Amino acid sequence: MALSRRIAVLAKRYPHRPPLTPALDVSALTPEEQDELDTILATLEGTPPLPNGRADLSSLSDAELERLAALAERITEKESA
Numbered sequence: 001m002a003l004s005r006r007i008a009v010l011a012k013r014y015p016h017r018p019p020l021t022p023a024l025d026v027s028a029l030t031p032e033e034q035d036e037l038d039t040i041l042a043t044l045e046g047t048p049p050l051p052n053g054r055a056d057l058s059s060l061s062d063a064e065l066e067r068l069a070a071l072a073e074r075i076t077e078k079e080s081a
Contacts, residue, residue: 023078029071037071040064 026034040060047056057065 025076025078028074028076033071036067040068040071 026037029037043059043064044055044057047059050056060068
């Protein structure tokens with residue numbers, strides 16, 4: 001069996017799992033900012049993704065988009081222990 005064929009067979013048997021979403025550290029945000037972020041993200045909940053798989057942000061106002069970007073800059077990935 002050719003290597004490429006063997007890889008194809010194994011890929012079907014053991015499909016690739018998508019990478020896990022990293023745990024995020026929002027401790028740099030104040031409780032009020034965390035509530036604000038939660039409110040903004042709640043407006044996106046249930047919105048179908050775009051054809052490229054990304055979130056459709058068209059329901060957010062320009063001010064919400066700017067605030068989301070500002071808050072996101074302060075969120076980091078939690079370091080694994």
